[in-house]
Amino acid sequence: MYASLCSLAKAVRKFWKAVSTQESDDAVQVLLDGRKLKTPGGNPMLLPKEHAGGALMVAGEWESVQKHLKSHGLTWTSIVSRAIDTFHDGDEREKAIDKLVAFLHRDTLCYHQDHPQTFVELQEEHWKPLLQWARKRYDVEIAVTDGIFGIHQPDATVARLRAEVASFSPLKLAAFEQAVLSSKSFLISLALMERHINAQQAATAALVEVLSQTKSWGFVEDGHDLDFELIHQQLGAASCVLL
Structure with missing residues (x-):
């Protein structure tokens, strides 16, 4: 479910309570209820530490969701997902x-x-x-x-x-x-x-x-x-x- 949230933004009802980030040695991961948020391609929503602010902005978009996901409210998340899923290939x-x-x-x-x-x-x-x-x-x-x-x-x-x-x-x-x-x-x-x-x-x-x-x-x-x-x-x- 988490792997495809971004691609189903128009249809998914909010089901999580907490949004957070988790740092490792060289990256920052976005979490929903402690579970890894993933891109439409199934990759972890993971940003290098030099873009830690970007991870916080992703978290902020998800934190701001009220009842339903709206695609226009996940613009930065979409950019990050595109970078992770496509532009490393x-x-x-x-x-x-x-x-x-x-x-x-x-x-x-x-x-x-x-x-x-x-x-x-x-x-x-x-x-x-x-x-x-x-x-x-x-x-x-x-x-x-x-x-x-x-x-x-x-x-x-x-x-x-x-x-x-x-x-x-x-x-x-x-x-x-x-x-x-x-x-x-x-x-x-x-x-x-x-x-x-x-x-x-x-x-x-x-x-x-x-x-x-x-x-x-x-x-x-x-x-x-x-x-x-x-x-x-x-x-x-x-x-x-x-x-």
């Missing part, structure tokens, strides 16, 4: 990196609009500085467009940025993956992982289109507010790897 790691690098060709930051004016202003404020940072930081060309056709980033750019991500630890790679999937942007996520921006700034950059809509048409309750809450939660969890 060479082949799976390479496949995942390939999928993430593919986002470079459809990156949110690279598809601009020339109207409405609110969108143009938000692009200038939140996207242009990140593009300038990435070009300078990694000495690469990054193509952008304001047309309807897709773009393909230069091979040299792809190779350089892929090498950067390939150097990430399993936990940092899992956090980066979470950031990319939630923001739809390789470049925003890279800036977050490299501490160039914080989670709030990353969320704002990812939501430029939504922000433009709210300025033009107003705020929609149970729509825009949920978008804001979800992406802030996901990017906030991803940034925890930097603590």
Whole structure:
């Protein structure tokens, strides 16, 4: 049962009373009622001592559960599970990196609009500085467009940025993956992982289109507010790897 809790987060009713952590010589294990919490892959929820704070955050997510597990409340747990189950395996790691690098060709930051004016202003404020940072930081060309056709980033750019991500630890790679999937942007996520921006700034950059809509048409309750809450939660969890 414990081995599959994370994957059944939508259906499982809370059945444990106590959440704790247990330290060994070089790692920290998360426990539910004294029993080892496991990942969906059946591996112990075990973090090296240098990431002891991460183990406490996993414990905190489980401690905060009221009556039922909710997947959106286990974002950090999911990141840690992904790191443990997948990113120690060479082949799976390479496949995942390939999928993430593919986002470079459809990156949110690279598809601009020339109207409405609110969108143009938000692009200038939140996207242009990140593009300038990435070009300078990694000495690469990054193509952008304001047309309807897709773009393909230069091979040299792809190779350089892929090498950067390939150097990430399993936990940092899992956090980066979470950031990319939630923001739809390789470049925003890279800036977050490299501490160039914080989670709030990353969320704002990812939501430029939504922000433009709210300025033009107003705020929609149970729509825009949920978008804001979800992406802030996901990017906030991803940034925890930097603590």
